[in-house]
Amino acid sequence: MDNRMSALDLLLASVEVDGDGARAHIDEGWMQGRTAYGGISSAVALAATMKLHPTETPLRYAQISFVGPVGGDCRIATRELRRSKSSLFIDAGVSSEQGFGTAAVFAFSPDRKSHVDHDRLAMPDAPDPDSLEPVPDHRVRPPFTRHFDMRPTSGPRFDWKSDVGEYLTWVRFAQEPACHPMIALLAMGDALPPAAMALFREFGPISSMNWTVNMLTGAPQTEDGWWLLSAKTSYARAGFSVQDMMIWNRAGEPVMSGSQGIAIYA
Numbered sequence: 001m002d003n004r005m006s007a008l009d010l011l012l013a014s015v016e017v018d019g020d021g022a023r024a025h026i027d028e029g030w031m032q033g034r035t036a037y038g039g040i041s042s043a044v045a046l047a048a049t050m051k052l053h054p055t056e057t058p059l060r061y062a063q064i065s066f067v068g069p070v071g072g073d074c075r076i077a078t079r080e081l082r083r084s085k086s087s088l089f090i091d092a093g094v095s096s097e098q099g100f101g102t103a104a105v106f107a108f109s110p111d112r113k114s115h116v117d118h119d120r121l122a123m124p125d126a127p128d129p130d131s132l133e134p135v136p137d138h139r140v141r142p143p144f145t146r147h148f149d150m151r152p153t154s155g156p157r158f159d160w161k162s163d164v165g166e167y168l169t170w171v172r173f174a175q176e177p178a179c180h181p182m183i184a185l186l187a188m189g190d191a192l193p194p195a196a197m198a199l200f201r202e203f204g205p206i207s208s209m210n211w212t213v214n215m216l217t218g219a220p221q222t223e224d225g226w227w228l229l230s231a232k233t234s235y236a237r238a239g240f241s242v243q244d245m246m247i248w249n250r251a252g253e254p255v256m257s258g259s260q261g262i263a264i265y266a
Helices: 007-013 039-051 143-149 181-188 195-199
Strands: 016-018 021-027 061-064 070-082 090-095 101-107 150-154 167-171 207-213 227-237 240-249 252-265
Touching: 007 021, 007 167, 007 181, 016 039, 021 039, 039 061, 039 090, 039 207, 070 143, 070 240, 143 150, 150 227, 167 181, 167 195, 167 207, 181 207, 181 227, 195 227, 227 252
Parallel strands: none
Antiparallel strands: 016 021, 021 070, 061 101, 061 207, 070 090, 090 101, 150 167, 167 227, 207 252, 227 240, 240 252
């Protein structure tokens, strides 16, 4: 970890209001194959939304569809869907020279008083991240993963040829960003390989189709930059997988839940 401007902050510096929309540039370091990593296109959509529709109300929900490849010079168009006393809904779309790429709906809402207080999202037992080996650099590792320090709990590499479709990994940014914590968490939240890859008997390409995100706190924070990410699939058949996703902070507090649909070409 160093004090230079982080790769995420450098990218977000390119997000600028341009007329009734915004523009940004996603460089090659954030790519995976022919498209940008889904977490970064989602983060760009959120950053542009927060510039174009400023609000102190925290993000609570995001529904994101990865419609097509996106990267390089991008254009972000937004639309206010509804504003009420309790919620603000914004539609955001990211396009590039490759066409329309990422569609998102963001919902912002404050805490509410409630007599209901229920939490069964206990963090699973996991070794301390400092006791684990990082994922080694490798020529097949997607470029965007080099922006993260990843410590899988099951070993230095992500397992496959397994009977359990699950990954549990400590993750932090290689350079801690100074941006809004919601944007940073969205940029990190999709960093793990799809859980169905743990079931592969032979390698093949995959593609995230959608991502539903629920923010469980309005002020996410952790110690030493570490977050525990979980991806778990209970169904993978006919070239399609669905998975549940979770993020806990270093103290074991749940901060984000989600789900995702994955196309499998193996």
